[in-house]
Amino acid sequence: MRVLTLVVLISSISWMSFAQDKTWRGKFEPIDRMIDPPSTYRTASGAPGADYWQQRADYKIKASLDEKTRVLSGEETITYYNNSPDELPYLWLQLEQNVNRKENEGFGGIFSVKDSMTSQRMQYLLRPIEFEAGYTISYIKDASGKTLKSLVNNTMMKVMLPEPLQPNTSVTFSIGWSYPVTDRSNFLLSREGYEYFPEDDNCVFLIAHWFPRMAVYNDTEGWQNQQFQKLGEFALEFGNYDVEITVPADHLVAATGELQNDKDILSSDQKKRMTKARKSFDEPIMIVTPEEAAANEKTKSTDTKTWKFHAENVRDFAFASSRKFIWDAQAVKLPNRITMAMSFYPKEGLPVWSEESTQAVVHALEVYSEATFNYPYPVAISVNTSNIGMEFPMISFNGGRPIDGEMSHNAKEGMIRTIVHEVGHNWFPMIVSSDERKWMWMDEGLNTYLDQKTMAERYPQFHSLTPKDMIPYMDGDQNVMRPIMVTSDVESLYSIGANFYDKPTAGFQILRESVMGPELFDAAFKEYATRWMYKHPNPADLFRTLEDASAVDLDWFWRGWYFTTDKVDINLTEVKWFQMSEEEVVIENKGKKVKSKISGKDEKAEMTKDFSAGPQPFNMINTPDKSYGGFLSRIDETAMRDQVSGKNIYELTLKNEGGLIMPVIIEWTYTDGSTEIDRLPAEVWRLNEVQIKKTFLKEKEVASITIDPQQELPDVNMENNSFPRIEVKSEFDAFKE
Ligand SMILES: [Zn+2]
Numbered sequence: 261m262r263v264l265t266l267v268v269l270i271s272s273i274s275w276m277s278f279a280q281d282k283t284w285r286g287k288f289e290p291i292d293r294m295i296d297p298p299s300t301y302r303t304a305s306g307a308p309g310a311d312y313w314q315q316r317a318d319y320k321i322k323a324s325l326d327e328k329t330r331v332l333s334g335e336e337t338i339t340y341y342n343n344s345p346d347e348l349p350y351l352w353l354q355l356e357q358n359v360n361r362k363e364n365e366g367f368g369g370i371f372s373v374k375d376s377m378t379s380q381r382m383q384y385l386l387r388p389i390e391f392e393a394g395y396t397i398s399y400i401k402d403a404s405g406k407t408l409k410s411l412v413n414n415t416m417m418k419v420m421l422p423e424p425l426q427p428n429t430s431v432t433f434s435i436g437w438s439y440p441v442t443d444r445s446n447f448l449l450s451r452e453g454y455e456y457f458p459e460d461d462n463c464v465f466l467i468a469h470w471f472p473r474m475a476v477y478n479d480t481e482g483w484q485n486q487q488f489q490k491l492g493e494f495a496l497e498f499g500n501y502d503v504e505i506t507v508p509a510d511h512l513v514a515a516t517g518e519l520q521n522d523k524d525i526l527s528s529d530q531k532k533r534m535t536k537a538r539k540s541f542d543e544p545i546m547i548v549t550p551e552e553a554a555a556n557e558k559t560k561s562t563d564t565k566t567w568k569f570h571a572e573n574v575r576d577f578a579f580a581s582s583r584k585f586i587w588d589a590q591a592v593k594l595p596n597r598i599t600m601a602m603s604f605y606p607k608e609g610l611p612v613w614s615e616e617s618t619q620a621v622v623h624a625l626e627v628y629s630e631a632t633f634n635y636p637y638p639v640a641i642s643v644n645t646s647n648i649g650m651e652f653p654m655i656s657f658n659g660g661r662p663i664d665g666e667m668s669h670n671a672k673e674g675m676i677r678t679i680v681h682e683v684g685h686n687w688f689p690m691i692v693s694s695d696e697r698k699w700m701w702m703d704e705g706l707n708t709y710l711d712q713k714t715m716a717e718r719y720p721q722f723h724s725l726t727p728k729d730m731i732p733y734m735d736g737d738q739n740v741m742r743p744i745m746v747t748s749d750v751e752s753l754y755s756i757g758a759n760f761y762d763k764p765t766a767g768f769q770i771l772r773e774s775v776m777g778p779e780l781f782d783a784a785f786k787e788y789a790t791r792w793m794y795k796h797p798n799p800a801d802l803f804r805t806l807e808d809a810s811a812v813d814l815d816w817f818w819r820g821w822y823f824t825t826d827k828v829d830i831n832l833t834e835v836k837w838f839q840m841s842e843e844e845v846v847i848e849n850k851g852k853k854v855k856s857k858i859s860g861k862d863e864k865a866e867m868t869k870d871f872s873a874g875p876q877p878f879n880m881i882n883t884p885d886k887s888y889g890g891f892l893s894r895i896d897e898t899a900m901r902d903q904v905s906g907k908n909i910y911e912l913t914l915k916n917e918g919g920l921i922m923p924v925i926i927e928w929t930y931t932d933g934s935t936e937i938d939r940l941p942a943e944v945w946r947l948n949e950v951q952i953k954k955t956f957l958k959e960k961e962v963a964s965i966t967i968d969p970q971q972e973l974p975d976v977n978m979e980n981n982s983f984p985r986i987e988v989k990s991e992f993d994a995f996k997e
């Protein structure tokens with residue numbers, strides 16, 4: 261009873277003081293109220309729950325590309341499976357091509373007028389040169405051929421059903437459509453479209469978000485029918501695809517899925533080379549050589565060929581078509597299967613594309629498979645484009661070309677990294693299918709973490725991101741900074757690269773190297789990837805899984821790194837050096853000032869700037885019997901004195917100036933020149949989030965102390981990290997050198 265009363269008293273006192281306490285800002289409190297609550301669909305451990313469901317959509321599409329008019333037209337039959345517990349009176353489909361209509365340009369208003377503007381920028385801004393864009397929907401019919409009512413709202417189309425679609429039933433319906441493929445050079449953020457090559461009067465067609473696709477319907481969002489505004493990408497359901505693509509007879513088509521009619525469509529030479537490529541594990545084999553592509557450029561066939569592809573369990577389908585393509589292929593042996601890494605590029609990509617592209621695909625497939633789960637698909641294709649990179653299942657469009665056959669070190673790094681990154685998107689979000697329209701960081705952040713891992717492991721000659729690279733951003737203008745947890749289309753241009761790509765990446769690197777350790781982190785990351793393969797995870801599922809699989813409480817980390825714009829700045833404000841006085845102490849004198857026998861100065865010396873004043877003495881007195889309470893055992897006073905005698909005790913005062921909770925890495929440099937590292941976990945800040953004192957016993961004498969000397973963490977101010985203070989070179993000075 262007495263103990264209980266005491267506890268109640270203490271807790272009420274501390275509660276009252278917390279309300280006023282400037283050393284507590286709740287940085288270690290659970291994030292439960294900041295994220296979606298768990299449910300029977302998504303468990304509190306971050307896994308899909310007992311009642312987890314997701315919809316499915318299978319597509320049969322026949323499309324044909326008219327090269328002269330550059331119009332793509334198609335007929336598709338969608339079978340949509342309602343696995344939800346809900347009745348659906350209507351369905352939402354995505355019509356992303358409509359975003360290219362002039363009236364929808366308001367979505368993308370991101371430029372201001374400058375004193376001097378390029379004509380291209382003016383075209384992006386005002387679109388004075390008009391062109392046709394968007395869908396013509398010719399029909400929507402149910403399985404019996406009856407017209408279904410529909411309603412188009414910009415990039416979304418609602419299809420009314422005659423009867424609500426019941427749970428665990430499916431509906432099949434067909435849509436006829438066409439749209440003019442647009443010139444990629446007319447747009448900023450052009451993920452698709454055609455690129456025209458005036459020199460030989462040919463095009464490379466990059467065809468993506470080209471057919472009306474089912475929007476996602478799920479347990480947390482209902483219909484994900486937020487308009488396409490160009491930045492926030494896609495949310496898509498899984499399904500099987502049978503796609504027939506009719507193009508000019510001299511075109512090569514690269515697509516999601518496996519080619520079904522290679523017997524009819526490839527020449528006998530091409531078939532022989534493909535057979536050889538299926539056994540070539542060390543280098544790519546040319547399926548269509550540069551010489552053959554050069555001959556193709558001139559033929560301008562008016563005949564057509566139909567390429568048939570089949571893809572299973574994918575969330576999208578894209579393709580590229582041109583008579584300019586050179587084509588190479590190499591087999592990759594993964595633990596689960598042999599897959600074909602392939603590249604398609606015009607002669608403008610030579611020579612770097614034949615040297616680097618397929619190799620980069622292989623590297624991505626190997627490193628990502630090891631870090632998460634094995635690549636499950638039969639092909640992985642990289643298609644060369646003029647600029648930017650864009651990902652789709654099994655195929656990606658990747659920017660980067662040499663100029664006059666030459667490519668700078670930086671340009672080559674950018675190109676290879678783009679290929680690795682876009683191929684890597686097969687994992688996030690093509691298989692671990694998060695909602696890109698809502699949370700861009702969920703796929704970009706995880707994918708960038710792995711593309712940087714691939715670059716570090718396979719391309720050490722190039723720079724790969726480390727947390728230190730985040731310093732300029734994290735030390736930037738707080739007035740225009742947003743946290744990572746901002747939805748895709750609401751992000752600012754200032755923060756988008758950092759928040760959606762690099763900051764999550766640096767965060768995972770910090771978790772791996774400085775918080776959890778590689779063993780715990782790698783297993784937890786893999787657990788998240790495998791749990792959510794072919795499913796739709798939310799941020800809460802990632803946060804919870806990483807804790808669930810590691811037994812590391814990371815709420816402080818998510819809270820700080822994802823929900824705030826706080827930065828890392830640890831200030832080593834004070835260091836005190838003590839040695840035990842060998843003098844016998846009379847108990848009555850305890851607490852009185854004594855002269856230091858070592859330095860001759862007062863015990864309570866002023867705050868020192870270095871170690872020149874020598875150590876302050878302290879007295880160790882025997883523990884009085886009454887301090888032991890009821891315990892009968894006693895500390896061995898002699899052993900204790902022996903342990904401490906002649907050694908150095910250092911008391912460090914650390915101030916958290918940046919606000920972000922982080923572990924503390926302390927490097928001791930001793931007077932004999934040797935060094936030692938001590939690591940304090942982030943939890944060291946839990947009782948006082950602003951300032952802590954920590955005491956260390958060291959055999960050797962310390963010459964200097966530095967906090968995080970290797971800059972494992974993005975500490976924005978290294979000037980206050982050392983004792984004695986040393987002047988730290990600014991980034992600018994380092995650069996000048
Ligand atoms: Zn990306």
